[in-house]
Amino acid sequence: MKGQAEDELQRSSWRLALQTGALLVLLLVAIAGSVLLIVSTSQAAAAQRLLTTATEHVDSIVDAPAGTWLAISSQGTVTVSPGMPSGLPDLKAIEAVAANGIATQEDVSIGGRPYTIRTADSGARVVQAVFDRHENLEELNRLVLALLLTCGGAVVLASLLAVWLARRTMRPMAEALDRQRRFVADASHELRTPLTLLSMRAQMLKRRMASSSPQEPMLNINADVDAMIADSRSLTRLLEDLLISADSRNVEFTNVDVVTLADDVVESFSVQAARRGVTVERSGIAGPVEIAAAPTALRRLFVALLDNAVRFARSHVDVGVSADVRTLVITVRDDGPGFADDVKMRAFERFATSAPADATAGDGAAPRHYGLGLALVAEVAGQHGGRVEIGNQPSGALIIVHLPMIRRNPGNTSAAGSKVRGPLSRFRRIF
Numbered sequence: 001m002k003g004q005a006e007d008e009l010q011r012s013s014w015r016l017a018l019q020t021g022a023l024l025v026l027l028l029v030a031i032a033g034s035v036l037l038i039v040s041t042s043q044a045a046a047a048q049r050l051l052t053t054a055t056e057h058v059d060s061i062v063d064a065p066a067g068t069w070l071a072i073s074s075q076g077t078v079t080v081s082p083g084m085p086s087g088l089p090d091l092k093a094i095e096a097v098a099a100n101g102i103a104t105q106e107d108v109s110i111g112g113r114p115y116t117i118r119t120a121d122s123g124a125r126v127v128q129a130v131f132d133r134h135e136n137l138e139e140l141n142r143l144v145l146a147l148l149l150t151c152g153g154a155v156v157l158a159s160l161l162a163v164w165l166a167r168r169t170m171r172p173m174a175e176a177l178d179r180q181r182r183f184v185a186d187a188s189h190e191l192r193t194p195l196t197l198l199s200m201r202a203q204m205l206k207r208r209m210a211s212s213s214p215q216e217p218m219l220n221i222n223a224d225v226d227a228m229i230a231d232s233r234s235l236t237r238l239l240e241d242l243l244i245s246a247d248s249r250n251v252e253f254t255n256v257d258v259v260t261l262a263d264d265v266v267e268s269f270s271v272q273a274a275r276r277g278v279t280v281e282r283s284g285i286a287g288p289v290e291i292a293a294a295p296t297a298l299r300r301l302f303v304a305l306l307d308n309a310v311r312f313a314r315s316h317v318d319v320g321v322s323a324d325v326r327t328l329v330i331t332v333r334d335d336g337p338g339f340a341d342d343v344k345m346r347a348f349e350r351f352a353t354s355a356p357a358d359a360t361a362g363d364g365a366a367p368r369h370y371g372l373g374l375a376l377v378a379e380v381a382g383q384h385g386g387r388v389e390i391g392n393q394p395s396g397a398l399i400i401v402h403l404p405m406i407r408r409n410p411g412n413t414s415a416a417g418s419k420v421r422g423p424l425s426r427f428r429r430i431f
Contacts (some may be wrong), residue, residue, distance in 0.1 A: 008177075010401075012166065012206050012222045013163050013166040013167045014028040014163060014415070016051055016162055016163075016166040017159045017162040017163040017166060018159070020158060020162035020321070021155050021159040023160070024154065024155050024158050024159075025151075025155055025168070025344070028151040028154065028155065029151075029428060032144075032147040032151060035143070035147065036140065036143065036144065036147070039139075039140065039143060040140060043136045045142070047116060047131050047133065047136065050065050050068060050129075050131060051068070051105070051116065051118040051131055052118070054068050054070060054118075054127070054129035055064065055103070055118050055119070055120040055122060055127045055128070056120060056122055056127075058070060058103065058127070060072075061079050061080065062081075064081045064129075066194045067131060067132050067135070068081075068129050068130060068131050068132070068354045069081040069083065069084045069085070069088070069089075069130045070127060070128070070129055071084065071088070071094065071125070071127070071128040071130070072125055072127050072128075073087030073094045073098065073125060073126040073127075074125035074126075075124075076178070078091070078094065082203060084130065085110055085111070085113070085115065085130065085132075086110070086111065086116070087110050087111075088110065088117070089117075089128045089130065090108075090117055090119070090128065093106075093117065093119040093128065094119055094126050094128055096119075097119045097120065097121050097126050098121070098126045100120045102121075103118065103119065103120035104118070104119050104123065105117065105118040105119070107133070107288075112316075113132070113134050113318055114132075114133040114134060114137060114322070115130055115131060115132055115133060116131045116133055117129070117130050117131075118129075118131075118135075123324060124180045143187055157311075160274075166339075177211060183303070195235070198228060198232065198235065201224055201227055201228045201231065202228065205221065205225065205228070206226045208221060209221060210222065235349065252294065253292040253293055253294055253384075254292070254294075254295065255290045255291070255292060256290060256291060256292075256293040256294075256295050256298055257288045257289065257290050258289050258290070258291060258293075258298070258321055258328060258330070258403075259285055259286070259287065259288055259289050259321055260288065261295070261298060261299060261302065262282055262302055262319055262321050262330070263282055264299075265299065265302040265303055265306060266280050266281070266282045266306070266319055269306045269307075269310060272310065273310045273313075273317065276310065276313075277315060278310055278313045278314075278316065278317060279315065279316050279317070280306065280310065280317045280318075280319065281316070281318050281319070282318075282319045282320075282321070283318055283319070283320045283321075284320040284321040284322045284331075285321050285322060285323060289321065289323050289328065291328055291384075291403055291404070291405055292382070292384075293384055293403070294383070297380045297383060297384075298380065298384070300376060300380065301330075301376070301377050301380040301401065302319075302330075302379065304334040304373035304374065304376050304377050305319075305330070305373075305377055305399060305401075306319065306332065307373055308330050308373050308399075309333075309334040309336070309397065310334075312336035312337065313334035313335055313336045313396075313399065314333060314334075314335050314336055315335055316334065316335050317332065317333065317335075318331075318332070318333045318334075319332055320332075320333070323405060325405065326404065326405055327402050327403065327404060327405055328402070328403045328405050329401070329402055329403075330400070330401040330403070331391070331396050331398065331399070331400050331401075332398070332399045333396060333397070334392065334396050335395065335396040336396055336397055337396075337397075338393075338395060338396050338397045339390055344390050347374055347390060348374045348375055348377065348378035348388060349375060374388075374399075377399070377401065381401050381402070381403065384403050384404070385402035385403070385404050386401060386402045386404060387401075387402050388400065388401045388402070389402075
């Protein structure tokens with residue numbers, strides 16, 4: 001998948017990741033806010049209980065709870081807990097409570113440190129309790145920092161995971177959309193010319209048959225019919241290439257004898273090649289060599305290779321099949337002009353175009369169009385876990401296809417193989 005489809009997949013993945021991240025941020029903010037509210041409320045309730053206990057139930061300044069200081073006013077004498085912060089106790093608050101008996105409570109900051117002061121009438125005396133809120137605020141700050149780090153990390157990880165999952169989930173759809181677009185573009189590009197030509201031949205044949213006399217020889221008409229048949233076959237092969245290229249389904253692999261398949265395709269091309277003055281031979285291994293492959297797709301690979309070679313060959317095409325323990329190698333050589341240097345890196349792209357390799361600057365040679373054939377070869381090779389490349393030789397063209405070999409197990413049938421390959425392929429699509 002390339003170009004526009006890859007860009008769309010990238011944008012869609014990041015868009016989904018941003019949406020997921022935004023939703024996660026909202027959720028985490030709600031959770032973090034709830035946690036902070038619960039903790040701060042619990043701290044405030046605990047501090048309130050501590051102050052109430054200190055002002056109503058403590059009789060001596062030496063019994064002050066941890067984190068608090070007491071000031072007790074009795075009969076005009078004020079006793080203060082050791083270590084009372086500077087500027088405290090609040091004598092005005094003590095006098096006011098002594099006068100009206102109404103308890104007061106306020107939050108103050110002294111020297112940049114926060115305190116809560118509660119003053120209450122306790123019978124014959126007035127008790128003022130001072131609570132240091134610094135530790136509670138520090139605890140809240142640590143909790144906020146921990147929540148920020150945890151939530152931030154969770155958002156980043158979740159966003160990255162969303163990108164990964166989105167790409168995994170959306171890639172098949174993006175590839176299907178890309179394949180559909182390519183099919184429409186390829187069909188409109190490739191079918192227009194042969195359909196127009198076929199229509200023109202049919203119209204000309206109709207006119208000739210209408211104007212010809214019964215005594216006129218049928219030679220010209222037969223030639224037109226043969227040309228229409230040839231055009232129909234070319235159109236059929238083109239449609240097969242388009243459909244195979246656009247088919248996104250997982251093909252079923254079976255054991256295919258590559259040697260027999262190559263011999264069949266070579267034989268079928270012999271007549272067509274002979275009309276062009278080209279001989280087609282098969283070299284390499286003579287005995288059967290089986291690999292796991294899709295028979296129809298592998299046949300189209302051979303057809304596309306031979307069609308390209310016969311079209312450009314001057315007199316000879318050689319189809320070779322060789323193998324080692326791991327790799328099956330298919331080579332197709334022709335003695336044509338070969339590939340120009342500027343097209344070797346893109347010969348397997350759809351509709352690659354280049355000047356002939358033997359053309360010279362300014363000679364007006366028509367550009368060479370490679371259509372879908374070699375692109376289909378690359379797709380079929382990739383579908384089978386292989387690769388295709390242009391080889392080097394002094395003259396002509398050499399295309400080399402590498403396909404992985406398998407070792408046959410006597411008890412292994414294609415049905416058993418499909419049972420194993422099915423779950424494995426599903427597993428690969430998920431991960």
